[in-house]
Amino acid sequence: MDAEFDAYVETYADQHSKSIRLSGESPEYFADYKIRELARLARLWGMERPDILDFGSGMGNSLPAFRKYFPGNPVTAADVSAASLEAAVEIHGGEEAQLVIADRIIPVRSGRFDLVFTACVFHHIPEEEHVDWLADIRRVTRRGGRLVIFEHNPFNPLTQHAVRNCPFDENAVLITPRQMRARLRRAGWEQPKTDFHVFFPGALAKLRPLEAYLRWCGIGGQYACYGVAPE
Template identity: 35%
Template sequence: MNKVNFDEHAENYNELLRESVGFFSADEAYFARYKVKLVQKTTRIKPARILEYGCGIGRNIPFLRATFPEAVVEGSDVSPLSLELARAENPGVPFFLEDDGEMHELFDMVFVASVYHHIPPAQREAATATLAKRLRPGGELYIFEHNPYNPITRRIVNNCPYDADAVLLKPSETKSLVRKAAMAVTAANYCLFIPPKLSALAWIESGLGWLPLGGQYWVRGTRN
């Protein structure tokens, strides 16, 4: 399996996203807004510094800034071109290239959305350990991932060019990675059950987190 070069997809990321999930939502920002709001509802801290790890072209950054206006929000990624686009769309936000060797301040929260399935399985423990070290004691790591039990999710992943290298994780693996990084798993649930086209039924989601049929799931790790 060849590793995806995200620089090749950076400029047409939004178009690929529309093609992949258009049946689910005509609103390109839906997924970003949904995840950030979920974090706002479930976090137990008031973060002063937030890092989005694997921020890509920065689609989630405006929502993190708007939802946590008192926090300094930063982004990081492995794709230089994606970071160029993120900087252009989010002036004043600090972005840095992963593996640049620089030391960075500790964060209260690290937000990771649909990134881990691109990390080769053999490198996931090291990546999680790195994120744990970037957190202050009591800081929270939020990981959102595709649900491998959901057939629609699997179809989307199988047909998306920038998911060509994807190896999906079960929730049990994500939780294990968090624990191996010396963090406690303090919350976990399935999410993205109801498409916005059926928003009248959105109230149902709050009681479905246990059901392994959501389009994605999330895990919260807290640094000891």
């Protein structure tokens, strides 16, 4: 898999901000909400100090939120782009995170992680490789561990607009929640489920407490699909 994001390291932040300007929020807002939701799920699953893998970590945009919601927890950042991993250290520090280059496989021992997080990564990976990568993620996850995948919801028109206008999403192929659950099952994950997120733009931020009651509603701008590694 080519490290196409090597070419976007210098301009990533600016292009990302421009592509989501209709949301009225910054990239930091979206990184924070995802890790906040991941922490909620971890508590729900009884995980007090999980060993975490951030698969497709890119330039480390999630590192500040990991420090905020999982203070002191071990985090491994894996990405195909060596340039992005180097930028993560330069921008965010990242001294507490182990950095690994995931080219064809994730180069860590089997059964290591309690919790795997990946955000808006799979729509950049060729579809024919999805099941293989999901299976390798399962390999490095302990029995009973969890995977949480955040992806753009192709049924949301504002999400479609953001993807169309983002240069590094030029080759993106959005994945429906149903397709993602099916691929999780094919890769050996159990009990795949979906929650939906991002219903209100910044101008309607006062309504966001309602989003906790709308996770069932399939029109959210993004969704989280999660599964359990078999015992």
